[in-house]
Amino acid sequence: MPKSFYVTTPIFYVNDAPHIGHAYTEVAADVITRWHRQRGDSSFLLTGTDEHGEKVLRTALGNNTDPKAWTDRLVKDSWLPLLETIDVDNQDFIRTTEERHKVAVQKFLKQLLDAGHIYQGSFEGNYCVGCEEYKNESDLIDGSGEFEGQRVCAIHSKPVEQLNENNYFFKLSHFQDRLLEHYEKNPTFVQPESARNEVVSFVRSGLSDLSISRSKERFDWGIDIPWDTSHITYVWFDALLNYITAIGYGTDEEKLHSLWPADVQVVGKDILRFHAVIWPAMLMAAGMEPPKQVFGHGWLLVGGEKMSKSKLTGIAPNEITDVFGSDAFRYYFMKAIGFGSDGSFSWEDLSARYTAELANGFGNLASRTVAMVARYFDSDIPQANEYQPADKQVQEVAAQAVSGAEAAMDRVAIHEAIASTWKLVDELNNYITTQEPWVLAKEESTRERLGTVLYTSIEGLRVLAVLLAPVMPKACEKLWAAIGSALGELSNxxxxEAGVWGQLTAGTKISELEALFPRVEEK
RNA sequence: GGCGGGGUAGCUCAGGUGGUUAGAGCGCACGGCUCAUAAUCGUGAGGUCGCGGGUUCGAGCCCCGCCCCCGCUACCA
Structure with missing residues (x-):
């Protein structure tokens, strides 16, 4: 079984409703996966939900329900619909509450225990009784009044207690050197470069062992430690394993090897450390390969600030797709933001790009081309005759658009791939204006030339439909249905091969094409 | 504080190893065209490249200092 190109998204913590930040991650991973499939490889996208942990438990109880019912409802009402909203084509969806996951996590834990990577130790932390949880040093502030001179919980302003808990620890510290060596030997393991720097400097500063269990005395919403059922597994340890429990770890070695190691694991930069430090160390401990690449994308900024619900800048994806459609959502976030950089979102920018680039650029190009073939050739794809320099230039730009996009996608530079493709959109609009087919149509003597010009134009559209399919699947399917169905499915x-000229056959009927990106009236 | 990223036209951003008049898209102004979703094509205006020094024949790109913004500095997910 040949290895498939395997892409993952983080599994989303189900406590909240999805916002465009979640959708952004999903879309990026989906575009990468679809791209590799469109290139002819087999590819596999995994996404899912992270459902254990104290926060979920507490939220569920706060909503007068149990955690299972709570997560069931959120998954069904919010997270699965999100994938529909933004047109994500995932091959699997894993929930950490599924039996296949639990069983595999326990198997993994046992494997690490047997290999000597887990030991029992005591965890000492700053426990806030008010919050009912351990606090980081950074969550504490200097006390005042009666607590002058003490460190207190920032929320409750009361001193925290030093509590000891007997926990199981993963010997993360033992992997420090191997991790550094791995980063050294695999410069693109963590991308972009800035993310890599942070990870390397973090690991260089020294790693401590990781407490990977929690006593059930505190809460019990999690996966049992197989050899000690008075403890459950630390949520992150459980969550990270989804990337292999979903694809057969412990149950289906053949499937596992057909996918692992993952080719790209897309994560937000806030959870980079878990994926670029802890996760590969866990895999090393289990004798498995780390993923080939962990890509940390940036934040979406709204009004110059990181989007947040409390500041009312959290935007639900369907607020955008209801107006502009899923293709525009996907296009906008992939094109307007350098993948890996932070990017500013604004309705004005979205609207402007939709109108200028999608409606007036690509959409109108398709309209004018299809309309002229219909009008001047009764919807038969015309014969191309002798190619002139202008026609050859279109062919060349098309070939360059393809090779440029491929090179960019190999670096996971999604925005550059689209920019490369867009050169063909601009070239074609320019070409049509310059060649003036409507003038050629007036004289019978220039009819052959007219055929060549329109053939060239529609062939260009064919290339665009293939190249843009991973980004805008719906619009490209529509376009393909109109001009390319005689060549088979768009997915094939x-x-x-898209840049190879002359694939459309003269004489083939094309069909009507509705506007790919209808103008959106000003609100 | 330490480490990392960034401060370039009104806006969003490009600008390998320093080299002719600093670029793109959008927006704006003017002109052309009419096939097309009042779409398209062309031309133009617009910048002391954060601030101050320095190296160099020559710096947005190198060095020093300073100012501002952002991220990381671990076990909430």
Whole structure:
């Protein structure tokens, strides 16, 4: 079984409703996965939900329900619908509460225990009784009044207690050197470069062992430690394992090897450390390969600030898709933001790009081309005759658009891939204006030339439909249905071959095309 | 404080190893065209490249100092 290109998203913590930040991650991973599939490889996208942990438990109880019912409802009402909203084509969806996950996590834990990577120790932390949880040093502030001189919980302003808990620890510290060596030997393991720097400097500063269990005395919403059922597994340890429990770890070695190691694990930069430090160390401990790449994308900024619910800048994805559609959502976030950088979102920018680039650029190009073939050739794809320099230039730009996009995607530079493709959109609009097919149509003597010009234009559209399919699947399917269905399914058109000129056959009927990106009236 | 990223046209951003008049898209102004979603094409205006020094024949790119913004500095997920 040949290895598939395996892409993952983080599994989303189900405490909240999805916002465009979650959707952004999903779309990026989906575009990467679809791209590799369109290129002719087999590819696999995994996403899912992270459902254990104290916060989920507490939220559920706060809503007068139990955690299972609570997460069931959120998954069904919020998270699965999100994938529909933004048109994500995932091959699997894992929930950490599923039996297949629990069983595999326990197997993994046992494997690490047997290999000597887990030991029992005591965890000492600053426990806030008010919050009912351990606090980081950074969550504490200097006390005042009766607590002058003490460190207190920032929320409750009361001193925290030093509590000891007997926990199981993962010997993370033992992997410090191997991790550094791995970063050294695999410069693109963590991307972008800035993320890599942070990770390397973090590991260089020294790693402590990781407490990977929690006593049930505190809460019990999690996966039992297999050899000690008075403890459950620390949520992150459980969550990270989804990337292999979903694909057969412990149950289906063949499937596991057909996918692992993952090719790209897309994560937000806030959870980079878990994925670029703890996760590979866990895998090393189990004798498995780390993923080939962990890519940390940036924040979406609204009004110059990181989006947040409390500041009312959290935007639900369907607020955007209801107006502009899923393709525009996908296009906008992939094109307007350098993948890996932070990016500012604004309705004005979205609207402007939709109008200028999608409606007036790509959409109108498709309209004018299809309309002229219909009008001047009764919807038969015309014969191309002798190619002139202008026609050859279109062919060249098309080939460059393909190779440029492929090179960019190999670096996971999604925005550059789209920019490379867009050169063909601009070239074609320019070409049509310059060649003036409407003038050629007036004289019978220039009819052959007219055919060549329109053939060239529609072939260009064919290339665009293939190249843009991973980003805008719906619009490209529509376009393909109008101009390319005689060549077979759009999904079978390989990106690598897309730049080969002359695939559409003269005489083939094309069909009507509704506006791909209808104008959105000003609100 | 330490480490990392960034401060370039009104806006969003490009600008390998320093080299002719600093670029793109959008927006704006003017002109052309009419196939098309009042779409398209062309031309133009617009910048002391955060501030101050320095190296160099020559610096947005190198060095020093300073100012501002952002991220990381671990076990809430």
């Amino acid at each position: 058109q390989s990106i690598s």
